[in-house]
Amino acid sequence: MTAHRAIRPTVLVVALGVVSCAHQEAVSPRPDAARGAPQDVPGLEVTGPRTRANVMANVAPMAQMMQEIYAKHRVRKPELEGRLVVRFPVEWNGEIGAIEILPGSTVTDPDFRREVLRPIEFMDFDAWGRDDEDTVVVLPVVFGD
Numbered sequence: 001m002t003a004h005r006a007i008r009p010t011v012l013v014v015a016l017g018v019v020s021c022a023h024q025e026a027v028s029p030r031p032d033a034a035r036g037a038p039q040d041v042p043g044l045e046v047t048g049p050r051t052r053a054n055v056m057a058n059v060a061p062m063a064q065m066m067q068e069i070y071a072k073h074r075v076r077k078p079e080l081e082g083r084l085v086v087r088f089p090v091e092w093n094g095e096i097g098a099i100e101i102l103p104g105s106t107v108t109d110p111d112f113r114r115e116v117l118r119p120i121e122f123m124d125f126d127a128w129g130r131d132d133e134d135t136v137v138v139l140p141v142v143f144g145d
Contacts, residue, residue, distance in 0.1 A: 041139065048135030050090060050128050055137055058123050063141060065119040070143045073112050081144025082106035084113070086120065089134040094125035097134070107143060116141075 039056070041063060046055045074080050084107045089097035099120055107113060120139075128135070 043140040045138035046135060049133045050135040054128065055090070055135065058125050059137070059139060062119040062123055066116050066141055069116045073115070077109070080109060080112060083140060083142050084116065085138065085140045086117065087136060087138045088120060089136050090125050091134050092129050092131050093127050096121060096123055102138070
């Protein structure tokens, strides 16, 4: 019985560590990010059952986070600027499908691209429409002047 009790706290600590890490990764955009978020994104295309307003409610805070990531990278690479055009499906249940970088994108730095796309992966849309109807979003983002 004593050996069994000694193992439990160790397992509990490991389990709590995993839950904590998973929670940090899946957190939706910060509520305060919406304060400086754009009201609309020029060139945004929304095709499918979701409304533009529904998409903007999720995209606006994420676009602000992308600009914050850009500002951080710009300190290390002052020459970093350009345009990134991405397409991604929003499934009926709110999950984000595969993110594609489209032609017309001029940002080539792979580390910046990888980091700036992460907020898209963790956007949290509400369920919308029938289970066979996805919405496709094309999002152009300009970094720099």
